[in-house]
Amino acid sequence: MNRAGQHRSPELRGLELALLALPVAALPHAWHQPPWVTLLVAAAILLRTWLHLRDRRPPALGLMALLAAFAGAMTFLQYGTLFGQEAGTALLLVMMALKLLETRNRRDIVIGLFLGYFVVVTTYFFDQSLLIAAWSLLSAWLLTAALVQVHAGRALERWRLAKQSGWMIVHALPFMLILFLAFPRVQGPLWGDPQRDEVATTALSGELNPGDIAELLQDQTTAMRVQFHDTVPPPPAQYWRALVMTDFDGRRWQAEGGQSSIEVPEADDPDNVVAYTATLEPTRVRYLPVLDYPVSLPDNAEYRDNHQVIRDRRIVNRIQYDAEADLSRPPGGEEALSSSARERALELPPSAAPRSRAEVALWRATHGDDDRAIIQAALDRFAAAPYRYTLQPPTLAGDVTDQFLFETQAGYCEHYASAFAVLMRSAGIPTRVVTGYQGGEWMQRGEYLRLRNADAHAWNEVWLDGEGWIRVDPTAAIAPERIEAGIGGLTGGEGESVPDFLRRDGLGWVQQLRFGFEDWRDFARFRWESWVLAFDPERQRELFAHFGLDATDWRDVVTALGAGFGLLAVAALAWAGWRRPRRPLDAADRLLQRLSRRIERQQTGLGRHAHEPVVTWTRRIKAARPDLAPIVDAFAEHYNLARFAPARPDDRAGHLMALRRLAASDLRKPPVGQPAPRTT
Incomplete structure (x- = not known):
């Protein structure tokens, strides 16, 4: 297989979006990481973009192993450890970039994108502003669009990718809100830093x-x-x-x-x-x-x-x-x-x-x-x-x-x-x-x-x-x-x-x-801080207490989570039922409803039930009102021809005209000894 054939294979579908989404996810870290981390991440992404545009193979695995070892050594020299808030984030960034650089198949793209989600989360170790929250949504939107494209059987239009991934983010927001309110809160920072804690x-x-x-x-x-x-x-x-x-x-x-x-x-x-x-x-x-x-x-x-x-x-x-x-x-x-x-x-x-x-x-x-x-x-x-x-x-x-x-x-x-x-x-x-x-x-x-x-x-x-x-x-x-x-x-x-x-x-x-x-x-920052960032364990306990629950009791936490997801399921079902497309009534169906209502007014119980076929309904009417047999038989015949028989438009118009005439027929019971009216 030649280089172009390997590069353009369906295995690499979605790489273009990944090359856009991952830098967007990593950008906020440029203000908090050492210069060598930012330069290494930028160089890896730019090199992979150049290789992709030139239909070149990614670097050999041996070279990638050396780069990974170099990144680990630099991280250890910088922080004295490979763990912790800053060291762990730096290592995550460089490993994400190197994984993108060595991408050879769909699996590599998926791993790189999932690392991108973790990079978005680690942004909040350093900044929790409203701007970062908006940037995180943008990053998650792009990462999700890339994942949709990777798993699609064909290349999708950009607008379709944007719409589908956007709706996935919107659908995830209620789950995020329930977990935010009901999941046990952690006292203090997500990842403590004793040295920082000593500085007022x-x-x-x-x-x-x-x-x-x-x-x-x-x-x-x-x-x-x-x-x-x-x-x-x-x-x-x-x-x-x-x-x-x-x-x-x-x-x-x-x-x-x-x-x-x-x-x-x-x-x-x-x-x-x-x-x-x-x-x-x-x-x-x-x-x-x-x-x-x-x-x-x-x-x-x-x-x-x-x-x-x-x-x-x-x-x-x-x-x-x-x-x-x-x-x-x-x-x-x-x-x-x-x-x-x-x-x-x-x-x-x-x-x-x-x-x-x-x-x-x-x-x-x-x-x-x-x-x-x-x-x-x-x-x-x-x-x-x-x-x-x-x-x-x-x-x-x-x-x-x-x-x-x-x-x-x-x-x-x-x-x-x-x-x-x-x-x-x-x-x-x-x-x-x-x-x-x-x-x-x-x-x-x-x-x-x-x-x-x-x-x-x-x-x-x-x-x-x-x-x-x-x-x-x-x-x-x-x-x-x-x-x-x-x-x-x-x-x-x-x-x-x-x-x-x-x-x-x-x-x-x-x-x-x-x-x-x-x-x-x-004002926007104040609302974000008071409603979101200041929602600490004390505020969560106050919220639970309003509903007679204890936020420190795991059974009450499970109850709150179950109630939240249960209400969400009910709301989703109601929304699906309301949004379900309803077939507009055909002209013949509207005339059938009109005749049914008129007969019901004449004699209670003879109206057509929603589940009842027209033939069964006419049989029930003729048993109770033999005088209406000519009308309902003719109506059933024209109704079936108008609704189900393949015909020219002119033929359908003639059947509908006959149905209108029959639906407006005189339904009064004839005097004893006189024949019922005939309708052709």
């Missing part, structure tokens, strides 16, 4: 240095999205608590550790309770940002005595949780602050902020034991010139508190929160720093609040006997627009630039159009 992706870390939050101003990455069930709190009330920091070393604040869990307090005023659902991006830490002050939390979260909310495990996937907050007042006012907690909330390094301590001593001498007056004195200092709220704070050296208060006098929220805490502790008022998010952007399309990393914020809490921990935000004194309108309310000082995503007013139509597109894209 959140904007907020466990410590706070002057300037840390200011650096986040340029970061428009979404941190979380919130849907309120009923009432939307005003922006000044939108404080999302994340971390509480008490320990201070003179420059840096660190989050508290070792707090005990307490019961979530009940709401004092139900009218001030706000219920919401938050969709949180992966942070790889345990804390949950919640609206101050929480009165209801998800089951897998703990409420600590510093009012911080901790989850039972690190957040390595996008999660969704429901909570409620009481906006009326902070909890704990009826309790006394323990001596250890008071001492910790008053601790300062001995040499920290000497100038600040001296000024606070004057405040205390002036106001005596009035802690509220001391607090107001600090806020008045910040509100007066020359203090300013800047998006580009200067670098601080030496004693950061004194330098900020007496020299630079310009900073971002964490500068004011840190300095305020030092002033209050110097005055003997227990104070701590709280970090989280404040404000956000209300997305009218979708009606949800979008919090970016740029919305990170720092504020303070002071302890007042009889009232508990009271929120005090120094930013509200120096830049009230930051609190009233969120980060978007800032305009920047002289010579300062504000990112476009923070100020949309006054921008050109091109920028406005771009932001409109961004809003639509964020």
